[in-house]
Amino acid sequence: MKILDWYILKRYLFTFFIMLLLFIPIGITVHLAEKIGKILENEVPFSEVMLYFLDFTIYFAHLLFPLFLFLSVIWFTSKLANNTEVIAFLSSGVSFSRFLRPYLIGAFIVSILALALGLYLAPNASKGFNDFNYKYLKSNKSPVDNRNVYRQINDNDYIYVSSFDAKQQSGQNFTLEHFENNKMTYKIKANSIRFVEKDSTYKLLSYLKRTIGEDGDILEYTRRKDTVFPFDLEDLTPVEYIAETLPYGELNRFIEKEEKRGSSNISRYKLVQYRKWSLPVSVFILTIIAVAVSSIKRRGGMGVNLAFGICIAMVFVFFDKIFGVLAAQSDFPPLVAVWFPNVLFGILAAYLLYNAKR
Structure with missing residues (x-):
């Protein structure tokens, strides 16, 4: 690997993990402030509260994984552009595709982490998070369709x-x-x-x-x-969040069994199944969009790139949630609902990359 590759890759991974470490405590604090009344009212043991927030940390990180990644790439790439480092790289004869290579290596590493998180860690965390919610915070609501x-x-x-x-x-x-x-x-x-x-x-x-x-x-x-x-x-009558709590192998067997039983929630289960694979792909797509948007030095500085990036991220989350709800509540195909945002933003990534190369 060249010095340029190591430099960008280290900044990529370092900024991403710092972004996680910064936002997760904020998420925990906001969530605790919202739920502290119920926790005190139900006299929840301290050990269970600590386990709950450990599960919440993993659950929260997995939920917003693409958003954290996208903002972190825009942040450090915009700093490179403002310091004219990107211009120096490209002026030295490095093509934009070659400049993009360490980003793709970083995206590959993060996508492996996202896949491992979705297949193994997130299901256990989701079970603990949802069990605690229905036991102490939503005690008047049943988690099953009864x-x-x-x-x-x-x-x-x-x-x-x-x-x-x-x-x-x-x-x-x-x-x-x-x-x-x-x-x-x-x-x-x-x-x-x-x-x-x-x-x-x-x-x-x-x-x-x-x-x-x-x-x-x-x-x-x-x-x-x-x-x-x-x-x-x-x-x-399995609990409504059962699919989120199962490792991938068990989830596949569960969906197969529920299809034979004619479950009305099969679309919801398949959404969880397909998202385990769509999330790693979205890491690559959002990385390419972030680099293409933020590698250009703009008159407004980093603020313009961050504002534009946040808008794109919100639109991505909006499409993901809207199509997810549509598939869960209707006959809309779950496979289309999960992959449509990736296809749409993949086309956007290709367009922005083409213009960035020019």
């Missing part, structure tokens, strides 16, 4: 409950329909169903089973019945 739950639990069985209580592991107005060769063979109904953890059975009240036969149906009724089913009530 109304009118309808799920396919295997190739033959479908179940329904009108309401579900995750803490009590019980549901109301339970129905199970069993099919063979696309024909219903029996149907079970009960006013309530509750999982008895002690002996791993289900207790059904006002149990009614209708077995469908060629010569007539057979009815079986009892006020209470203890039985076994091939499912877990907790699995029927």
Whole structure:
């Protein structure tokens, strides 16, 4: 590596990590100021609070990873441009593509960190962060969709409950329909169903089973019945943030299982899955945009570059969030929602890079 490469690469990584170290404490302070009332009201143990803010640090860093990177590259590249260092580099016969090489090496290093963070560290942090939120800060809100739950639990069985209580592991107005060769063979109904953890059975009240036969149906009724089913009530209504808490391998298996069950939240789960790979790609795109924008010495100095960079970053975040919500709440394809901002800003990066070379 040449001296120029080491110089830019060190500035790239150093500024990025300094940006993280500066903004994360600010984020923690603002978040603590907002939540301190609830924490004191619920008398949360100090050890749990410390673990929560450790999880929040990782969660916050992963969430704003591209934004921190983008601003840090604009910051130090603008300083190079204002000190006429960029002009000196290019005047020495170095092409703009060659000047860009250490930035791309730095982007590769950061993208590997982003990938490792998204695949392994962020899921654990997200679980701790969300569990704490719903336990202490949102105690009056359920993290599960517990109304009118309808799920396919295997190739033959479908179940329904009108309401579900995750803490009590019980549901109301339970129905199970069993099919063979696309024909219903029996149907079970009960006013309530509750999982008895002690002996791993289900207790059904006002149990009614209708077995469908060629010569007539057979009815079986009892006020209470203890039985076994091939499912877990907790699995029927996973918490809304479950996809964020799973490592990549488990997430893939979970999505495959939920697709077979006909989950209504499958788009939300796939958004998390696709973003694990789109984030590292966005690191390269935003790096190229930042260099192309800030490598030119402007009359307004660093302030103009930072203002322009912040506007681009906000637009990127806006597109990412808007399309994410659109995919989660409608039939909009999650793959398109996740990759559209990268494609759009990739085109912008190519345009800005072409003009910067000129």
